[in-house]
Amino acid sequence: MVTEVRRGPVKRAKRLFGGFVNNPVLEDYSLRYAPSGFRKWSEYGVAMAALGSIAYMADLAIGGSLAIQYGFTNAFLGILTAAIIIFLTGIPIAYYSSKYNVDVDLLTRGAGFGYLGSTITSVIYASFTFIFFALEGSVMSQAFTLFFGIPIAISYIISSLIIIPLVVFGMTALSVVQKWTNPIWISLFIIPIAAILIKDPQTVATWIHFGGKSPSGAGFDPLLWGSAAGIALSLIAQIGEQADYLRFMPKIKPAKKWKWWFAVLAAGPxxxxxxxxxxxxxxxxxxxxxxxxxxxxNANEPIHMYITGF
Structure with a gap:
C-alpha cells in the first residue's frame, strides 16, 4: 500500500544579489555590443558624454613636458603633426563603431584580425587606460593635497574611491554627470588663459621664445620634432575610449544624416x-x-600651471 504524501509549496531562499543581477543600469553594456533597446540617448547626448571624457588634465602635463624638453617650436609642430595623424586614423574607427555599435574589441575581430587580434587590441587599450588613469589620478591627488593640506597618500585613496560609483553605473551616470559639469569645466578651463592674455599679452612672446631644457632652445630641430610627435602620438589609443561612447550612438536618420555625422566626427576623431x-x-x-x-x-604639473594662471 502506497501512502500519498502531500507537500506544500517549496520556499526558496531569496537571493540577495538578485536585484543587482537584474538591474540593467549596473550592467550598462560596458563591453562589446550595445543593443538598440539600450541606445536611448540622442546624437548630442552621446557626443557630449564622449567629449566629457577629454576633460582629463594629463594633456596639459604632456604639452608642458614637451615644451620643457624640446622647446616651443619642436613641441608645437610635434603636437600638430600627431593631431593630424590621430584625426585621420580615427575617422574609420569612429564611423564603424557608431554604425554597428561595437567597441574596438569587436571592431578588430570584424576587420579580420580574429580572436588573437582582438585580444592584443584589448591588452593595448587596457594598458593605455591604466597608465592614463594613473596619471590623471596623480593630478587630482596633487590638487587635493594642495587644497586640503592632507598627505598625498590619502589623496590617492580619495581619487581612487570617487571614481567607483561612475564606473559601476557606467554610461547612465556619466551622461548625466558630464552634461551638467561640462559647462563648469569649460569655464574653469578658459578663464585662466583669458585672464593671462588680457592682463599680460606679452606672455605669447614669452611662450614663442621658450626653450626649456631643449638643446636647440626655441628653434627647430628635426630629431626633437620627431621625438615630440612620437610622444604625442602615444595618445592615439584614446580612440578606443571614444568608441566606448560611440557604441551608444542612435541609428542614422535619413532626414538628419548631417547631425549624425557631425556628432560622430566630433565625439570620435x-x-x-x-x-x-x-x-x-x-x-x-x-x-x-x-x-x-x-x-x-614642477612647471609641467597642471596644478602649478593653474595656480600661476589664477
Whole structure:
C-alpha cells in the first residue's frame, strides 16, 4: 500500500544579489555590443558624454613636458603633426563603431584580425587606460593635497574611491554627470588663459621664445620634432575610449544624416582637436609658470600651471 504524501509549496531562499543581477543600469553594456533597446540617448547626448571624457588634465602635463624638453617650436609642430595623424586614423574607427555599435574589441575581430587580434587590441587599450588613469589620478591627488593640506597618500585613496560609483553605473551616470559639469569645466578651463592674455599679452612672446631644457632652445630641430610627435602620438589609443561612447550612438536618420555625422566626427576623431588644444595650452602655461619662478621640474604639473594662471 502506497501512502500519498502531500507537500506544500517549496520556499526558496531569496537571493540577495538578485536585484543587482537584474538591474540593467549596473550592467550598462560596458563591453562589446550595445543593443538598440539600450541606445536611448540622442546624437548630442552621446557626443557630449564622449567629449566629457577629454576633460582629463594629463594633456596639459604632456604639452608642458614637451615644451620643457624640446622647446616651443619642436613641441608645437610635434603636437600638430600627431593631431593630424590621430584625426585621420580615427575617422574609420569612429564611423564603424557608431554604425554597428561595437567597441574596438569587436571592431578588430570584424576587420579580420580574429580572436588573437582582438585580444592584443584589448591588452593595448587596457594598458593605455591604466597608465592614463594613473596619471590623471596623480593630478587630482596633487590638487587635493594642495587644497586640503592632507598627505598625498590619502589623496590617492580619495581619487581612487570617487571614481567607483561612475564606473559601476557606467554610461547612465556619466551622461548625466558630464552634461551638467561640462559647462563648469569649460569655464574653469578658459578663464585662466583669458585672464593671462588680457592682463599680460606679452606672455605669447614669452611662450614663442621658450626653450626649456631643449638643446636647440626655441628653434627647430628635426630629431626633437620627431621625438615630440612620437610622444604625442602615444595618445592615439584614446580612440578606443571614444568608441566606448560611440557604441551608444542612435541609428542614422535619413532626414538628419548631417547631425549624425557631425556628432560622430566630433565625439570620435574630434577629441584630438580638444586634446591638441589642451597640449598647446599646457606648453603655454608651463612657460608662464617657469618665468614666474616655478622650477622646471614642477612647471609641467597642471596644478602649478593653474595656480600661476589664477
Amino acid at each position: 574630434g577629441w584630438v582637436v580638444l586634446g591638441a588644444t589642451k597640449q598647446l595650452m599646457g606648453s603655454f602655461l608651463s612657460s608662464i609658470a617657469a618665468t614666474h619662478g616655478t622650477p622646471l621640474a
